[in-house]
Amino acid sequence: MKNSGRLIGVGTGPGDPELLTVKAVKAIETAQVIAYFAKQGRGGNGKAIVEHLLNAEKTLLPLYYPVTTEIEKTDEAYRSQITAFYDQSAAAVAAQLENGRSVAVLSEGDPLFYGSYMHLHVRLANRYPTEVIPGISAMSGCWSLAGIPIVQGDDVLSVLPGTMAEAELQRRLSDTQAAVIMKVGRNLPKIRRALEASGRLAEAVYVERGTMANAVTTKLSDRPEGEAPYFSLVLVPGWEAAR
Amino acid sequence: MKNSGRLIGVGTGPGDPELLTVKAVKAIETAQVIAYFAKQGRGGNGKAIVEHLLNAEKTLLPLYYPVTTEIEKTDEAYRSQITAFYDQSAAAVAAQLENGRSVAVLSEGDPLFYGSYMHLHVRLANRYPTEVIPGISAMSGCWSLAGIPIVQGDDVLSVLPGTMAEAELQRRLSDTQAAVIMKVGRNLPKIRRALEASGRLAEAVYVERGTMANAVTTKLSDRPEGEAPYFSLVLVPGWEAAR
Numbered sequence: 001m002k003n004s005g006r007l008i009g010v011g012t013g014p015g016d017p018e019l020l021t022v023k024a025v026k027a028i029e030t031a032q033v034i035a036y037f038a039k040q041g042r043g044g045n046g047k048a049i050v051e052h053l054l055n056a057e058k059t060l061l062p063l064y065y066p067v068t069t070e071i072e073k074t075d076e077a078y079r080s081q082i083t084a085f086y087d088q089s090a091a092a093v094a095a096q097l098e099n100g101r102s103v104a105v106l107s108e109g110d111p112l113f114y115g116s117y118m119h120l121h122v123r124l125a126n127r128y129p130t131e132v133i134p135g136i137s138a139m140s141g142c143w144s145l146a147g148i149p150i151v152q153g154d155d156v157l158s159v160l161p162g163t164m165a166e167a168e169l170q171r172r173l174s175d176t177q178a179a180v181i182m183k184v185g186r187n188l189p190k191i192r193r194a195l196e197a198s199g200r201l202a203e204a205v206y207v208e209r210g211t212m213a214n215a216v217t218t219k220l221s222d223r224p225e226g227e228a229p230y231f232s233l234v235l236v237p238g239w240e241a242a243r
Numbered sequence: 244m245k246n247s248g249r250l251i252g253v254g255t256g257p258g259d260p261e262l263l264t265v266k267a268v269k270a271i272e273t274a275q276v277i278a279y280f281a282k283q284g285r286g287g288n289g290k291a292i293v294e295h296l297l298n299a300e301k302t303l304l305p306l307y308y309p310v311t312t313e314i315e316k317t318d319e320a321y322r323s324q325i326t327a328f329y330d331q332s333a334a335a336v337a338a339q340l341e342n343g344r345s346v347a348v349l350s351e352g353d354p355l356f357y358g359s360y361m362h363l364h365v366r367l368a369n370r371y372p373t374e375v376i377p378g379i380s381a382m383s384g385c386w387s388l389a390g391i392p393i394v395q396g397d398d399v400l401s402v403l404p405g406t407m408a409e410a411e412l413q414r415r416l417s418d419t420q421a422a423v424i425m426k427v428g429r430n431l432p433k434i435r436r437a438l439e440a441s442g443r444l445a446e447a448v449y450v451e452r453g454t455m456a457n458a459v460t461t462k463l464s465d466r467p468e469g470e471a472p473y474f475s476l477v478l479v480p481g482w483e484a485a486r
Contacts, residue, residue: 021265130390132387172399
């Protein structure tokens, strides 16, 4: 009986290749197969971050989403297509593991923190030797880039998706010391109103493409109204001394 | 006029030296001065993590806390002693920067996420060239070690200090998809009661010394009652599919 390969969820961090951990670099250098999620026809952000570590010896296993924004996420058709996709992706990774090959699954940021890797993990980690290598999250990359002390002492931090209803967002912003608002994009006008209503707009910092070459950091109140690109988030610092 | 040195807040991650980022390793190798906070007579946890990168060329600048648990944190005497200490520490670091020497300040986990480095940052970053290198936080190290998908999709994550009042902790645990409870230690019995009252005890996972050699991971409900050591936290996963 052959030994199976190792499944490794590898956090690639927020964008700067030097924000990979030493452990992640070794895992990518050692694994025979590099798997990554990507939009059809794209290279994938995780793969772009580790490009300098890849060579012709590696087997690349791209996992292309069948749908991204074409169907609403609440739609049953979306749910069934995406579930089938994760099942097929897990089967493709399992086939490599069964052949004794280790598979590093690239995950932007931190694999178990809003990462697609989780869909493979829950399907495979009970059947194969598995390791998860944490990564620097986008929020951590952004507050470090902006030099914003986010929490200290007994501060509560709330990580909030910008997709939530405006009243709910306002309530939560009024009930926390610090906040990170993710999934900003077209939700930015709503987020701005919720921040204003909760009295937190003056403190809020907007970061676009944090840690990437063309990053933008500004007080949200200084930014023009309107939508934001996908790679953006809003930070509300908690620590009083930092204000 | 001499050029001043660079202030670098360096995240050393949660304990495993391989969880340093490539950027952190380079910063430590390059800086002339390595500063770190520690208890009197101790080496400091951050320094222990990077020990393999230090050599006789480096100037070590230990910053010893004048008090830790001898005085209550709410006491005015604590506040004045600790403020004076951070002022003196910033002055000691500034003296090196004025001499043109770069100073890497070691910070366990992530520097701007509950880290002591923040007290130097707010005193010095407006006067000297400064960079913050994010690190893997303890919570990220723990959920990765335990293989627990913590948040997905539109989940809210609440990071809660275990020091808060029991009723408040219970309220917040009832009002979030995922939670990380920090500062566990002697607060563990209270935390257990708050989890039980909010109906979240069955999901809660206890991690002790996450990513260190002698780490312990167990369902909190399987752990004996009683206090916990300093390096411990409780994870409440949000993602439904992970349960």
